[in-house]
Amino acid sequence: MNSHLIAVAEVAQQFGARIGIGRAARLAGLLHDLGKYTPQFQARLSGAQERVDHSTAGAAIVVQLARAVKADDRIVAELIAYCIAGHHAGLPDKQGETFSTLSERLNGFSAAGLDPIWKSEIAPEVADLLPSFPNWEKTDRTRAAFQLGFLGRMIFSCLVDADFKDTEQFYACTEGRQIGRTWPELQSVLPSLIKAFDTHMGQKRKSDTPVNVLRANILDHVRSRASEKPGLFTLTVPTGGGKTLASLGFALEHARAHGLGRLIYAIPFTSIIDQTAAIFREILGNDVVLEHHSAIEDEERRPREPRDADSTKADRDKLKLAMEDWAAPIVVTTNVQLFESLFAARTSRCRKLHNIANSVIILDEAQTLPRPLLIPAVWALRELAENYNCSIVLCTATQPALDQRKFPARHPAGLPLEGRELAPDPDDMAKRLERVRLEHGGVMDDMALLAEFSKTDQGLVIVNSRKHALALYRQAKEAGLDGLVHLTTRQYAAHRREILAAVRQRLMNGEPCRVIATSLVEAGVDLDFPKVLRAEAGLDQIAQAAGRCNREGRRPVEDSIVIVFEAPENPPPPEIAGLSGDMARMMARHEKLLSPAAIEDFFGEVYWRIGPEGLDRGRNDRLPIVDKFRIGSGGVTNFSYRSVAENFRMIESGMVPVIVARDEQAKAAIAKLRIETIPSGAIARDLQTYVVQVPPKARARLIACGHVKFADERLRADQFAVLMTLGLYDPEVGLVWEDAEYLSQEAIVI
Numbered sequence: 001m002n003s004h005l006i007a008v009a010e011v012a013q014q015f016g017a018r019i020g021i022g023r024a025a026r027l028a029g030l031l032h033d034l035g036k037y038t039p040q041f042q043a044r045l046s047g048a049q050e051r052v053d054h055s056t057a058g059a060a061i062v063v064q065l066a067r068a069v070k071a072d073d074r075i076v077a078e079l080i081a082y083c084i085a086g087h088h089a090g091l092p093d094k095q096g097e098t099f100s101t102l103s104e105r106l107n108g109f110s111a112a113g114l115d116p117i118w119k120s121e122i123a124p125e126v127a128d129l130l131p132s133f134p135n136w137e138k139t140d141r142t143r144a145a146f147q148l149g150f151l152g153r154m155i156f157s158c159l160v161d162a163d164f165k166d167t168e169q170f171y172a173c174t175e176g177r178q179i180g181r182t183w184p185e186l187q188s189v190l191p192s193l194i195k196a197f198d199t200h201m202g203q204k205r206k207s208d209t210p211v212n213v214l215r216a217n218i219l220d221h222v223r224s225r226a227s228e229k230p231g232l233f234t235l236t237v238p239t240g241g242g243k244t245l246a247s248l249g250f251a252l253e254h255a256r257a258h259g260l261g262r263l264i265y266a267i268p269f270t271s272i273i274d275q276t277a278a279i280f281r282e283i284l285g286n287d288v289v290l291e292h293h294s295a296i297e298d299e300e301r302r303p304r305e306p307r308d309a310d311s312t313k314a315d316r317d318k319l320k321l322a323m324e325d326w327a328a329p330i331v332v333t334t335n336v337q338l339f340e341s342l343f344a345a346r347t348s349r350c351r352k353l354h355n356i357a358n359s360v361i362i363l364d365e366a367q368t369l370p371r372p373l374l375i376p377a378v379w380a381l382r383e384l385a386e387n388y389n390c391s392i393v394l395c396t397a398t399q400p401a402l403d404q405r406k407f408p409a410r411h412p413a414g415l416p417l418e419g420r421e422l423a424p425d426p427d428d429m430a431k432r433l434e435r436v437r438l439e440h441g442g443v444m445d446d447m448a449l450l451a452e453f454s455k456t457d458q459g460l461v462i463v464n465s466r467k468h469a470l471a472l473y474r475q476a477k478e479a480g481l482d483g484l485v486h487l488t489t490r491q492y493a494a495h496r497r498e499i500l501a502a503v504r505q506r507l508m509n510g511e512p513c514r515v516i517a518t519s520l521v522e523a524g525v526d527l528d529f530p531k532v533l534r535a536e537a538g539l540d541q542i543a544q545a546a547g548r549c550n551r552e553g554r555r556p557v558e559d560s561i562v563i564v565f566e567a568p569e570n571p572p573p574p575e576i577a578g579l580s581g582d583m584a585r586m587m588a589r590h591e592k593l594l595s596p597a598a599i600e601d602f603f604g605e606v607y608w609r610i611g612p613e614g615l616d617r618g619r620n621d622r623l624p625i626v627d628k629f630r631i632g633s634g635g636v637t638n639f640s641y642r643s644v645a646e647n648f649r650m651i652e653s654g655m656v657p658v659i660v661a662r663d664e665q666a667k668a669a670i671a672k673l674r675i676e677t678i679p680s681g682a683i684a685r686d687l688q689t690y691v692v693q694v695p696p697k698a699r700a701r702l703i704a705c706g707h708v709k710f711a712d713e714r715l716r717a718d719q720f721a722v723l724m725t726l727g728l729y730d731p732e733v734g735l736v737w738e739d740a741e742y743l744s745q746e747a748i749v750i
Helices: 002-017 022-031 039-045 056-068 071-085 102-107 118-122 141-175 186-204 210-224 243-258 270-284 311-321 335-342 371-387 426-432 446-453 466-478 493-509 539-546 574-589 596-610 641-647 664-672 680-690 696-704 737-742
Strands: 232-236 262-267 289-292 330-334 359-364 391-396 437-443 458-462 484-487 513-517 531-535 561-566 629-631 637-639 656-659 691-694 708-710 721-723
Touching: 002 022, 002 118, 002 141, 022 056, 022 071, 022 141, 056 071, 056 102, 071 102, 071 141, 071 637, 141 371, 141 629, 141 637, 141 641, 186 210, 186 243, 186 270, 210 243, 210 426, 232 243, 232 371, 243 262, 243 270, 243 359, 243 391, 262 270, 262 335, 270 289, 270 330, 270 493, 289 680, 330 335, 335 371, 359 371, 371 391, 371 596, 426 596, 446 458, 446 466, 446 531, 466 484, 466 513, 484 493, 493 513, 493 680, 531 539, 539 561, 539 574, 539 596, 574 596, 656 696, 664 680, 680 691, 691 696, 696 708, 696 721, 696 737
Parallel strands: 232 391, 262 330, 262 359, 289 330, 359 391, 437 561, 458 513, 458 531, 484 513, 531 561, 656 721
Antiparallel strands: 629 637, 656 691, 708 721
C-alpha cells in the first residue's frame, strides 16, 4: 500500500518543486489514499462488494495534523484536504448544497478503522507548506483568498497527474497498456526550433512587398524585446501585420532567455486552431507541437464517479478517460480549454495546470475574452504571471483596454501593462497598414445583400448566426451566383481546412469566389478579398472582418471596401447588439474607426457601460466568481471549487460534440476505441478535427433517432458521439441536424 503513496508523493513533489510547492504536493501524495489502510478496503480488494470511501481519511487526517502547526501551514493543509477529498470525483465545495461538500465529509469521518501502521510507513511532515511566492496579496482579502484558491488547484494538479502517471505505469507493466506520448523538454530542443524558425522567416523575407517588409520589421523589433523580465505583455499589431509569427518568434527567444519550459498558444475559436497548429508544425516539426481542442473533452456529461470507486475499476477508468497533461514543448489550444481548466474542479481538466506554470502564454485575439468572465480571467492571468513564472502576451489587432491606467483606481479588471507593449509604435503601424475603406450600408435585407454581393466576382459576407448564414447561402444558390462557398462551424475543422485551401486557390487564380460565413472567418483565417460585407457588430469584430479585405495591400485603399450593414430580419444577439451601440458612439468621436485610439475608446465604453458587476457574472449564479473564495477568522477557508467550475463557462450555449467520420483517418481512429489499452486522450487527439459542435437538444434528438451513437460506450462512456447517418452531413453546408427526424434509417452507413 505504502509503495503507491510514496511513488505518487515523489512524482507530485517533482512537479510541485518547479513552482515552489513541492512540500505541499508531496504531503498530498502521501495521504491521498490513506483510507486504504482499513480492513474494509482490504476486503474490497479480495472481492467484497461494499463500496469504500478511501479519500476522506487523508483529507481529515491532514487537517488534524495541522492543528499543532502555524497558521500559514494550517491554511495550506486545508487546501490539501480539498485536493485529497477530490482526487477521484473532483474538487469539492467547502459548504453549501452541492454534491458531497468537504465539511460534510470531514464531520462524518472517524479514524477508528485506520490501521495506525500508516504513521510509521509514510511519516508525513506538516511544516513549511506555504510557498514563498513574491506577490502574496497583503491588503485585499478577496484577492488573497483567490490566490490561495489558485494555489489549491495547483497542488491538486500535481497530485492527480502524479497519481495518474503512477497508475499508468503500473498497468503498462501488468497489462501491456500504452503509455501516453512522451515529449522532449523545451530547453533541450530550443536551439533547433529557433534555427528552424530563422530558416522559415529567411524564406519569407525574399518577398519584398511593403506589407512583408513591415512584417519583418515588426518581427525584428518584437524579438529584440525577448530579454525583458517575464510577466505581462501586450502585442498590438494590425490584422495582417504578422502577429502570429511575431509572437512565436518572441516566445522562442523569451523562453531561451529565461529558461521557461513551455509555449502555450491559446486561440479563441476551434475553427482556426488546426490552421495555427499546422503553421507551427510546418516551421518547427511534428514532434514538438500538441494541438488540443476542447471539443471531445466533455466532463460534465460523463457519469459522475462515486466519491470513491474501488481501486481497480477507478484506476482503469482513469486511464481510459484521461485527456491531455500538456507536457508537450508547444501547446496550441483554445481559450475555452485554457481558462476553463484554470477554474475547473474535475481531475482530467486540472491535471495539466502545473504544466502551465513556467510557460510563455500567447493569448491570440485577446479582445475575445468574454466580458461576463473578464475579472476572474484577468485575475488568473495576473496570478500566473506574478507567482507562477509565466509570461503572458495579450496579442491582438484590437487591444482591449485592460491597462490599469485606463480604469478607476483599483478597478478589478486592470492589469499593470505600462511599458510592456512589444510592438513598435502601434499608431504608426495602423496608419501604414491602412488598407480598406469603411462604408455604412444601412438596412439591408437578404435580397439587398445578394444584389450587392452580385456586383463583385470575389467577396465575403459575414453574418452573426449559423442560421442566417445557411439561409443566405441557400438563397444565393437559388439566385445562381457563381463561385459560392459556405463556411460555418457546421463543418468539421478538417473539412473547413479543405474548403479554405480551395478558396485561397480561387482567389489567387482570379476565379469567381463568393464566401458566406459566420464570424469564425474573422480571426486568424488568412484570406484576402477585395470586398467584405459585415453584419453590424462591435468595433473589434468589424476590425477583424476588415482584416480579410486587401490583406496583402496589393489593391488601392479606395477599391477595398468593407460595408457594415443592419439585418433587421436577422437581428444580432443581445450581446452583439449592445456592442453595436458602443460602436455607433465611436463613429461620432473618431474619423478613423480602425485606429488604436478608436479601439481603445470602444473597449473603455464597453467596460464603462457594463460596469464591474457585469465583468464577473457566472453562468447560473449571480454571485461574482472571485467572491466564491473566502477566508474567515482563524484562517478557515470557504472555497467553492465545484460551484465555480460549473459557473465559469466561456461558451454559455453549452454545445456538445458530434464526430463526423467521412474519411479513412477518422474511421481508423474510431476503430481504436474498442482497444482498451489505448488511452482516450490519444484517440481524441486524432479525432478532434472531425468534430461538429451542436446544441445539446439537437444531439439528444439525433441519438433518439439513431443517427448518432456513443462509440464503444462500455469502454469510453459518453466521450465519443459519432454520426452514424452520414447523409445528414452536406458537403456544401456541413451537419444539418434539423433534418434528423425526416431522414430515413436506410441512410445509416457506418
